[in-house]
Amino acid sequence: MFGFGVLKGMSVTLWNFILSYVYPKKGITTVQYPEQKKEVEERFRNFPFLVYEGAPDNMRCVACDICSKECPPKCIYIIPEKDAQGRVQKKPATFDIDYAICMNCGICEEVCPFDAIFMDHEYELAEYERLSSLLYHKEDLLKPVEHFAKIRPTDYGRIEATRAAKGVKGRAQPVAGAPPKPAETQQSPPATS
C-alpha cells in the first residue's frame, strides 16, 4: 500500500542510525585511516624494492639491466660498479627507481633472474615535492630479505625453495659481524638527477 514503502525505508535508516551507536562494529563500516589501518593482502603490490642478505652491501642484484629494459615506463636506471681497472662488477653502483613514473606492474619482479627485486607493501609515500623526493636511490630501495619474508611469506617460501633446488645460495654469505668491503660501498653513489 502507498506509504508503507516509505516507512520501510525509514525504518532501515533508523536502524542503521541506532546500530552505529549501540554496536559500532557492525553499524560503522569506515576505517579511521591515520589511526586505524587495514591489513594489506599478501599479494598486494605497490612499488619495487631491492633485496639484500645480511648486510646492505651483500645485495642480490648483479646489475644485469634486465628489469630496466623490461620496465614499461622505463623508470629504472642502473649503472654497474667498476673496479680500479674499469672492469664491470656484478653489482650496481647506481640503482634508481622513479616512483613518480613507476606504474606498479611488477614486471621487474617477474623478469629478475636473481630474485633481487620485489614489490613492496609500503603505500604511504606522499611527498611535498614532485621530482627528486620520489626518485628513490639504491640506499632507499635496499631492504633485507627478512622484510620480504615478513610481508609475503608464501612467495618467500616458494622462491627460497626454487633457489635451494637450483643450488643458488645467493652470493658469498657475509661473515657474521664483519661486512666485506665497508669503506668503498657504503658511500653513496654519485648523484644522477
Next chain:
Amino acid sequence: METSESIFVVIKKAILGFFHGFLPDWTVVIISILISVTAIVIFGPVTMMFLTWLERKVVGRIQNRYGPNRAGIFGLLQPIADGVKMLTKEDIVPRAADKVTHFLAPVIVVIPALLVFSVLPFGRGMAAVNLNVGLLFFLAVSTMSTIAIFMGSWGSRNKFSLLGGMRAVAQMVSYEIPMVMSVVPVILVTGSLSMVSIVEAQLGGKWFVLTPWGFFGAIVFFLCGVAEVNRTPFDLPEGESEIIAGFHTEYSGMKFALFYMAEFMSAFAIAGLTATLFFGGWDGPLLPSWLWFLVKSYAMIFIMIWFRGTLPRFRIDQLMGFAWKLLLPFALLNIFVAALWQMLPAPKNLIVSGIAEAVILVIVFFASRKDSPKKRTYVFAD
C-alpha cells in the same frame, strides 16, 4: 527549577534594570527591543552552524559512517572551519548577471528567515513579540523567501538557476496552500492567531497532536513545511543531479553561505512552529520551558534529517500531485473534522472525529490514487 525556568527573562530584566538607573524611559524601551533582536540574531546563525554539524553527523550515522570528527571534539568545530572557508572564497558574479538583483537576493533571503524567529515562543514569556496575528505573520513572512530565491535565480542569468527558481516558485506556491489550510484547525480550536495563546491552549499535556485532527494536521503541516524550506525529498529547486545547484548555481563564498544559512534557519523555524502549533510548544513537565521547546524542535529537525537520509527526490509531477491531490483535500477536510471536535461534547468528539478522520483519509487516498497518471507507453521508441 524556578530560576532555570525563567533565566533568560531574569537576565533581560536585570540588564534593563541596570540601564533604567541612569537612562530615560524611552531608551530603555529601545534597549529592550535591541536585547531581543540581538538574542535572535545570535541564536539564528548559531543554530544554523549547529544544524549543519548535526545534519552531517546524523546522515553519516545513517550511512554507516561517523561524519565529521576531525575538527575539535566530535567535529564540533567543523562549522567554524566551513565558515572560514566560505569567507575566504572568491566571490564570483557572472558577467551577464543582473548585478543588483544578484547581490540583493542572498541578503533578502536571510531577512524572513530571521524575522520569523521573532514570533516563536521559545519558552514561558520568551516570545520576542507577542503579536496578536503571530501565526499569520509567520506564514506571510516565510513566504517572502520565495521572492529572494526567484531574484537570485533570475539575476544569475543562468538557465539552470532559472529552472531552479521556476521550480522553487511553483513548489512553494503549491505547498503554501495546504500548509495554511492545515493550520486553520488550530486557529479554529484556540480562537486565536497569537502563538502565545496557541501554546497556552495546549498547556497541561493537551497537545493538539493527540487529537485525531491534530495528528494528521501535524503530518500535513510538517510535510508542507519541509517542502517550503526546500529540503529532501522536496529539494527539486536545488536538485544537484538535475540542475547543478538550482537557484544558487552562480553563487559562491559568503553569498552561497547566506542561502545555506537561510535554508537551515527556516528549517529550524518550521520545526519550531510545528512544535508550537501541534506539540504543545514549551509545555512539558520537569524541564524548563525553553529546553522543552528546543527538545521538541530538535526532534522535528531530526525527522527532517532522517527524511534526507532516507528518501530520494520527488519527480515534479509527483511533487505537484502530492500537494494538490493529497495534501490539499485532506487539509481542507481536516478543518471539518476539527469543527466536529470543537462542536461535540467531550467524550463523544474523540470517537466521531476519529471515525470522520479515518473515512476522509481513505476517501482522499483512493480518490487521489485513481487520478494518478498511467504508466506511459512509448509507441515510437520501440
